[in-house]
Amino acid sequence: MTDTVLDISALTLSFGSLRALDDVTLRIAAGERLALLGHNGAGKSTLFKAVLGFLHPDAGRISVAGHAPGSDAARVAINYLPETVSFPRSLTGREVLGYFSGLRGAPRAAIADLLERVGLAQAADRAVGTYSKGMRQRLGLAQALIGAPRLLLLDEPTSGLDPISRHDLYSVIAEAAGRGSAVLLSAHGLEEVENRTDRVAIMFRGRLRAEGTLEELARRAALPATIRVTAAEGAADRLHAELGGQRINGARLEIDCTPETKLALLARLTAHADLLRDIDLANPGLAEIYRHFSKHMDQEDRT
Numbered sequence: 001m002t003d004t005v006l007d008i009s010a011l012t013l014s015f016g017s018l019r020a021l022d023d024v025t026l027r028i029a030a031g032e033r034l035a036l037l038g039h040n041g042a043g044k045s046t047l048f049k050a051v052l053g054f055l056h057p058d059a060g061r062i063s064v065a066g067h068a069p070g071s072d073a074a075r076v077a078i079n080y081l082p083e084t085v086s087f088p089r090s091l092t093g094r095e096v097l098g099y100f101s102g103l104r105g106a107p108r109a110a111i112a113d114l115l116e117r118v119g120l121a122q123a124a125d126r127a128v129g130t131y132s133k134g135m136r137q138r139l140g141l142a143q144a145l146i147g148a149p150r151l152l153l154l155d156e157p158t159s160g161l162d163p164i165s166r167h168d169l170y171s172v173i174a175e176a177a178g179r180g181s182a183v184l185l186s187a188h189g190l191e192e193v194e195n196r197t198d199r200v201a202i203m204f205r206g207r208l209r210a211e212g213t214l215e216e217l218a219r220r221a222a223l224p225a226t227i228r229v230t231a232a233e234g235a236a237d238r239l240h241a242e243l244g245g246q247r248i249n250g251a252r253l254e255i256d257c258t259p260e261t262k263l264a265l266l267a268r269l270t271a272h273a274d275l276l277r278d279i280d281l282a283n284p285g286l287a288e289i290y291r292h293f294s295k296h297m298d299q300e301d302r303t
């Protein structure tokens with residue numbers, strides 16, 4: 001049996017006449033990482049705040065490790081990195097973590113290791129006021145990693161981080177999931193979460209548009225893969241006549257294929273190996289999948 005940590009069902013939440021969350025159902029098990037994607041104003045931060053018990057839904061229910069949002073037990077179970085982090089400027093990074101460790105009853109002995117894991121060991125004894133934006137963000141993440149939260153809520157954890165820091169951050173998140181935390185994080189970078197979370201959920205105007213592993217979403221979207229073929233010298237016309245597809249330039253062809261027709265096409269290409277210089281296979285990425293589900297929604301809205 002999977003150990004569901006976060007259980008959200010049919011959640012609807014409005015601000016006046018604006019329906020910020022509309023019938024959202026989502027479950028995350030212990031040790032699982034789910035990335036929530038969506039445009040500005042899609043409802044991601046609102047969902048986090050509802051899970052924290054800061055906002056109250058009109059309908060539906062949320063359970064955090066079996067507890068109601070905002071209850072003492074739910075609060076103890078969650079560590080949260082808000083969208084914008086701010087700490088007292090005059091405290092050092094080490095002091096900030098010491099403060100939060102005290103609040104959560106976590107051992108102070110773990111602080112040095114945490115600072116090391118987020119790459120702040122060198123800056124640990126400097127005032128936070130001297131930190132760069134990315135360093136403040138890392139301190140925010142270190143704060144969220146204190147103790148062993150059942151549920152980690154990370155609202156845009158990579159905002160302001162350079163690419164290498166992003167990479168490191170996902171390793172740290174994987175470690176936390178490896179220790180059994182359920183992780184819900186939001187992100188804008190679509191390619192960013194590829195292979196770095198277990199599932200993705202795409203939110204569009206308060207509604208959960210699609211949810212699953214990347215492979216499941218790709219299958220559901222049934223987007224074509226593209227095979228890019230470079231013809232051997234002087235063979236482009238013949239290859240085009242044999243295989244169809246789109247001419248890109250004098251020597252290159254692009255052929256779309258579905259998961260079902262891909263292998264047959266590769267077999268045909270192999271049969272024409274003498275006409276080929278190179279083959280490149282591009283599967284649809286998260287960006288294309290995201291665009292597909294957003295577009296689909298637009299079309300539904302119009303009908």
Ligand SMILES: Nc1ncnc2c1ncn2[C@@H]1O[C@H](COP(=O)(O)OP(=O)(O)OP(=O)(O)O)[C@@H](O)[C@H]1O
Nearest residue numbers: 015018020038039040041042043044045046047083
């Ligand atoms: N306190 C509030 N009062 C009124 N409307 C709000 C409030 N908080 C959020 N909203 C509205 O709810 C919708 C969802 O906002 P939310 O902050 O959840 O979006 P988001 O997906 O986190 O966007 P972003 O990517 O920009 O952070 C938006 O239309 C926003 O204007």
Ligand SMILES: [Mg+2]
Nearest residue numbers: 044045046083
């Ligand atoms: Mg937000």
